Amino acid sequence: MNTACQAAPGSHGLPRLVERAGLWMAANRGWITALQWCVVVIYFALLIIPACLPLPDGARHMTDSLTLIAQFVFWGIWWPGVILATMSVGRLWCGTLCPEGALTEWTSRFGRGLPVPRWLKWSGWPTVAFITTTLYGQLISVYEYPLPALLILGGSTAAAIVVGSIYGRGKRVWCRHLCPASGVFHLMSRMAPLYFKVDRSAWDNWLPVHIAGTRDLMLKPVDCAPLVDVRRMTSSGPCHACGRCAGHRDAVRLALRAPSAEILSATPASVTREEVLTLCLGLLGVATGAFHWSMSPWFVMAKQWAAQWLIEREWWWALSNDIPWFVLTHFPENNDVFSWLDGFMILAYIGATTVVVGGGTLATSAVAAWLSDGRPGRWKVQAITLLPLGGVSVIVGLSMTTVTLLRGEGFQLSWISVSRVVLLGGAGLWAASLALRQIRRGSAASWRRWLAAPFALAAPALVCSAWYIAFRVW
Numbered sequence: 001m002n003t004a005c006q007a008a009p010g011s012h013g014l015p016r017l018v019e020r021a022g023l024w025m026a027a028n029r030g031w032i033t034a035l036q037w038c039v040v041v042i043y044f045a046l047l048i049i050p051a052c053l054p055l056p057d058g059a060r061h062m063t064d065s066l067t068l069i070a071q072f073v074f075w076g077i078w079w080p081g082v083i084l085a086t087m088s089v090g091r092l093w094c095g096t097l098c099p100e101g102a103l104t105e106w107t108s109r110f111g112r113g114l115p116v117p118r119w120l121k122w123s124g125w126p127t128v129a130f131i132t133t134t135l136y137g138q139l140i141s142v143y144e145y146p147l148p149a150l151l152i153l154g155g156s157t158a159a160a161i162v163v164g165s166i167y168g169r170g171k172r173v174w175c176r177h178l179c180p181a182s183g184v185f186h187l188m189s190r191m192a193p194l195y196f197k198v199d200r201s202a203w204d205n206w207l208p209v210h211i212a213g214t215r216d217l218m219l220k221p222v223d224c225a226p227l228v229d230v231r232r233m234t235s236s237g238p239c240h241a242c243g244r245c246a247g248h249r250d251a252v253r254l255a256l257r258a259p260s261a262e263i264l265s266a267t268p269a270s271v272t273r274e275e276v277l278t279l280c281l282g283l284l285g286v287a288t289g290a291f292h293w294s295m296s297p298w299f300v301m302a303k304q305w306a307a308q309w310l311i312e313r314e315w316w317w318a319l320s321n322d323i324p325w326f327v328l329t330h331f332p333e334n335n336d337v338f339s340w341l342d343g344f345m346i347l348a349y350i351g352a353t354t355v356v357v358g359g360g361t362l363a364t365s366a367v368a369a370w371l372s373d374g375r376p377g378r379w380k381v382q383a384i385t386l387l388p389l390g391g392v393s394v395i396v397g398l399s400m401t402t403v404t405l406l407r408g409e410g411f412q413l414s415w416i417s418v419s420r421v422v423l424l425g426g427a428g429l430w431a432a433s434l435a436l437r438q439i440r441r442g443s444a445a446s447w448r449r450w451l452a453a454p455f456a457l458a459a460p461a462l463v464c465s466a467w468y469i470a471f472r473v474w
């Protein structure tokens with residue numbers, strides 16, 4: 001281990017600076033831990049205090065309402081900011097700032113320390129948890145009100161503490177296997193130009209001579225909280241970028257790479273089915289539907305038609321809205337109450353979007369992969385080329401809340417439409433070029449690869465079309 005916090009000889013300029021930053025993280029755990037606890041305090045304050053206050057009326061602004069500040073911090077800055085940060089610097093949020101990660105790791109140090117059971121290791125939990133919390137969040141209006149935010153975010157934090165107090169010893173079992181955001185962060189970090197690089201041969205060939213005088217320290221295994229097998233780590237997906245392993249055996253360093261590097265080097269074995277489902281069905285399907293339904297005239301038309309249909313049959317119960325806020329949105333003081341019909345229509349609309357956009361991207365990617373390269377598992381490699389669009393789509397969707405809140409504060413933001421076009425267009429072109437590059441690498445005959453190209457391009461076109469309709473047609 002490079003205990004002197006020095007970069008390896010031979011690196012210069014920016015790579016050297018980056019490497020030194022990683023070594024600094026390894027040598028300054030105390031500062032990172034202090035930072036994490038500061039975030040924990042701020043997080044609890046913004047989560048709990050607004051839930052105890054009356055809802056602000058329409059005349060209130062962020063300057064005189066903690067509730068609006070918390071709403072802006074959580075949904076206007078935090079979520080889009082964390083997605084953007086993870087795409088840029090990997091899961092630095094998880095490893096150095098996340099309050100849930102800090103709490104579950106801390107409780108795990110003093111908990112029962114049980115081994116992780118098999119059912120908990122099921123790789124589908126993050127996908128299921130992400131889709132479930134997204135749907136539930138829409139039903140109870142988590143972006144708008146502090147009580148639903150307390151229920152969903154606080155519930156997740158409580159579960160993280162409980163899991164930490166039962167399983168693992170000082171580890172992040174929750175983050176590794178259950179966190180609803182972990183699947184998304186895993187995907188986003190695959191695009192990050194900053195990552196912890198492991199030199200496997202340096203690790204294996206590391207000689208005892210390097211540890212003269214510090215043998216005890218050097219023989220200590222890496223304390224990797226999210227349980228990553230650091231020696232075999234080839235993807236930045238599971239790495240929380242906490243920096244603890246930087247310099248270990250002179251084989252791990254913070255490094256730079258091209259943002260497309262991990263996508264283009266993907267193989268059927270390195271991409272899991274759950275990752276692709278989270279990307280296509282979760283991010284491009286469910287999340288897109290969740291962002292769209294409230295601005296969609298099609299949603300309103302379908303709901304009116306359904307209401308008429310119910311009235312003709314005198315099924316009044318379906319139109320009743322006397323429902324607790326933790327089942328469906330119920331804030332009469334803000335004239336915001338959902339009926340059973342509202343809840344059903346929201347789920348139906350998001351479900352339809354998931355089938356069309358999510359299912360469409362999955363199907364076109366699968367056909368493109370089958371035509372260009374019939375080997376098993378190629379559909380996963382082809383579908384993962386949609387990652388840039390998955391990330392930007394979520395950032396653009398979440399930024400709608402940011403824009404609404406800032407406009408409420410009097411900001412004009414006239415540049416926002418152009419920015420969205422640039423962001424989505426850029427991500428669409430990036431995804432399209434990645435998709436075509438994978439097609440070109442296919443093992444099938446040239447005519448089959450030519451046939452595959454339109455299908456490969458159809459997937460990013462479908463996602464861009466969905467956003468075009470939302471921002472230009474509606």
Ligand code: SF4
Nearest residue numbers: 224239240242243245
């Ligand atoms: S591999 Fe583990 S210890 Fe190393 S930076 Fe990533 S999360 Fe931290």
